[in-house]
Amino acid sequence: METILRIVKESGIVDADPAGLEDFKARGAQRISKDKAWVYRRSIQGRGGVLHFIGGAGDEKSLYLVGEKALPSGFEGESARMGGLSILKAALSPRNAKCLHEVFPFTAPVSLRERKTTIGCGDRLGLATPGHLRAASRYDIAPVLAQQSIRELTLTGRDFPGVVADATFMVFQEGYNRGYGADGDHLKTIQDMDAALAAGMPMITLDLSDVMSAAPASWSRGKVDEEFEKLDEGARSHVLREYADKTFRPGGTEIHFSAIEAKRCALMYLRALDFSREVDSHIRARRGDLYDLEISIDETTAPTLPEHHLFIAGELALRRVMVSSLAPRFIGEFQKGIDYIGNVDDFERQFAVHCEIAKASGGYKISIHSGSDKFSVYPAIGRHTGMRLHLKTAGTSWLQAVLVIARANPDLFRRMLDTAVASFAEAAKLYQVSTDLSAVPNARDLSDAELPGLLDARDPRQLLHITYGGLLRDAEIRAGIFQTLWQNEDLHYSAVEQHMEKHIRLLGARPLI
Ligand code: ZN
Secondary structure (H helix, E strand, O other): OHHHHHHHHHHOOOOOOHHHHHHHHHOOOOEEEEOOEEEEHHHOEEEOOEEEEEEEEOOEEEEEEEEOOOOOOOOOEEEEEEOOEEEEEEOOOHHHHHHHHHHOHHHOOOOOOOOOEEEEEOOOOOOOHHHHHHHHOOEOOEEEEEEEEHHHHHHHOOOHHHHHHHHHHHHHHHOOOOOOEEEEEEEOOHHHHHHHHHOOOOEEEEEOOOOOOOHHHHOOHHHHHHHHOOOOHHHHHHHHHHOOOEEEOHHHOOEEEOHHHHHHHHHHHHHHHHHHHHHHHHHHHHHOOOOEEEEEOOOOOOOOOHHHHHHHHHHHHHOOOOEEEEEOOOOOEOOOOOOOEOOHHHHHHHHHHHHHHHHHOOOOEEEEOOOOOOHHHHHHHHHHHOOOEEEEEOHHHHHHHHHHHHHHOHHHHHHHHHHHHHOHHHHHOOOOOOOOHHHOOOHHHOOHHHHHHHHHOHHHHHHHHHOHHHHHHOHHHHHHHHHHHHHOHHHHHHHHHHHHHHHHHHHOOOEOO
C-alpha cells in the first residue's frame, strides 16, 4: 500500500481537478510503476474527493481508494492512514464490484437491445477483457463481456457473480464507459436464469434444445398426422389456419408451408414456444424492460429450415415474447475454433433468407454462435444483416492466451499439450469437433520457436480450444497459466486485441474516428 501511495503522491493526482485528471490519464504509459507496484493509468477516477483506481502490487491486483478525508463505507478491504492520506485496498470481489456499480454506474452491465451490433466476447479465464475493449472501442459495436454458459462455468470453476465482477473491474481498469452487456449463455432452466439475473446479467440466452423436439423432423407423414391429432383442438386449428398451405414473402423471398410441414413445426416447437413466453415474463418481472432475451435453437442436429424459423418467429410474436436476438442453426459446420466448413455461397444464400425473416418479424438480431474464427463467412454475415447482429465468440480469446503461453513459457505449453491430449476424449463429448489426434505432434519433438505455430494448425488448435476444462482442473497447470499471463499481461492484452479486431473488421463494422 505504501508504494501505491507513493505513486499517487508523486504523480500529483491527489490534488488534480477533473480536467487535470483527464489530461493526466490521456498521457503516458498505461501503467505508472514504481518498484514492484503500479497503477493502471486509465482506471483513475475521482469522486467526492476520493481517487478510485486499480493497482497491482507483487502478484495481486486490487481496487484502491485514496483520499485526504474519510473514505466512503461499503467497500470491503484493508485500510490505513499514511502521510496525511487514507487508503483502502479492496479485493476484486463480487461484493466490491456491486459497490463500484453504485459509485460508477458505467461499470455495471446494461441491456444492449437498442445497440445495433453486439459482439459476445466470452472470457474463460476472466483476464481478457482489456484486449476485447481495446478492439471494440475503435468500432461502432457494443461488447458483451461476461458471457458464460453453465458448461463453461463448471469447467472453469467460476460462477456468475465472479464473472460479472471480473468484467466490472476490467471495464474500470480500462476506463471504458460506453456500456457493455453480460450474457447468461445457453441457459435451459429458470433456476439457472435466476442465478444469472441475481448476478446482474441483463442478457439471457434461452437454449430451447431440451424443450423442443427434434424427432418429428424425420417422422413419416403418417406419424406426423397421427401425433398432430393428439394436440389440443385450439392449437391444431390455429396452426392449420395460420400456416398450412400458406405462402409467406419476407423481404420478397417466397416461403411456402405445406400442411405437413406446419404440423411438423407444431410438434417440434409449440412446447418450446410456450416455455419461451414463461421465461420472457419471468425475466420481465425482475428487470422491467431492461433485458435482452436471445432465443437459441442452434444446438440441434439439423440446420434450421427457413420455414421453421418463420414459424418460430411468428409464434414468438404471437406470444409477445420480447426477442432481442435469435440464433438459428445454419447450414455447413460451425466447429469450435476453426473457420467455417462448407460451401460459402450456399451458406450465404440461406443466411440471407434467415436475415429477411428476422427483419420481417420485428427486427431482432440474428445471432451467430460458435462465431470464433469463422472468417470466411464474416463478410456475408455483415452484408446481409446490415450489421444488425450478435456474434458470439469465446474460445478464440482463450486460444490467444494459450498462444501467449506458447511464446512466453514453452515448458508450460508442452505440459498443457500433453494434458490436452489426455483430456480430449472427455472434452469431445461436450463439443462438436472433428479433431484428428494423430495430427497433433508431440511437443517434445518441437523447438521452442515452433510451438506458437501449433495454434495455426487445425487439429492442435481445436484440441486446445475444447480441453480447457481438463487443463484448468490440473492445479499446477492452472497456477502456471494465471502466473504466466500475469507476468505477460500487456502481451496477453495485445494478442486478444489483435485477434478480436480481426473478427470485428472482417464483419465490416464501422471504424470510429
Ligand atoms: Zn449456441
